[in-house]
Amino acid sequence: xxxxxxxxSTTRPLTQCTLTLRIIKSFPYRNVKNVILPSIDLTTTTPxxxxxxxxxxxxxxxxxxxxRGVEYDTLKIYTKAHGTKSMNLVIxxxxxxxxxxxxxxxxxxxxxxxxxxxxISMFKWVDYEAFKxxxxxxx
Numbered sequence: 001x002x003x004x005x006x007x008x009s010t011t012r013p014l015t016q017c018t019l020t021l022r023i024i025k026s027f028p029y030r031n032v033k034n035v036i037l038p039s040i041d042l043t044t045t046t047p048x049x050x051x052x053x054x055x056x057x058x059x060x061x062x063x064x065x066x067x068r069g070v071e072y073d074t075l076k077i078y079t080k081a082h083g084t085k086s087m088n089l090v091i092x093x094x095x096x097x098x099x100x101x102x103x104x105x106x107x108x109x110x111x112x113x114x115x116x117x118x119x120i121s122m123f124k125w126v127d128y129e130a131f132k133x134x135x136x137x138x139x
Contacts, residue, residue: 015041017116021054022078023067024123027090027131028138033067042110047075047101050109054122074125075101081117091121091128093135 012018016039025031035057040050055072058064077099078092092099101112101120114120 012116014043014110014116017042017114017118019050019114020117020119021050022119022121023054023058023064023072024090024121024127025067025070027123027127028136030090030137031066032090033064040109042114042116043108045109046105046107047109047112048103048105050120051075051103051122070124070127072122072124073103074123074128075103076121076123076128077101077114078119078121080113080115080119090137091123091131093132 019037019040021035021037023033023035025033035054037053051072058067058072076092099113101109101114
């Protein structure tokens, strides 16, 4: 018998994965709200469907009222389970554009490398580009 314990990210089926969505309202002011989605089917859900789901939640639920003024148009993987985290608390610059999830309906989250317990940032692309050009944090 082995002492090996399976990683928690591999114990759930791909049809019932837990994702953390990081809603980024402002990069310089570090306005980020984490939302836990406990049962996402990675085999059928596309990035566009995930973005639409989050936009619907923001528009319908009162607790997300402060995050309504932004036109979110981009999803990017922040980190995967058991991986290293970025030194930047707002966005992951290390995996620059390779972890940006294209908003088309041709590929599922699974096909784009999303796994159980992945953290995904949701933000407005123009704001991301401006922060990337000048990553100054404000208080």
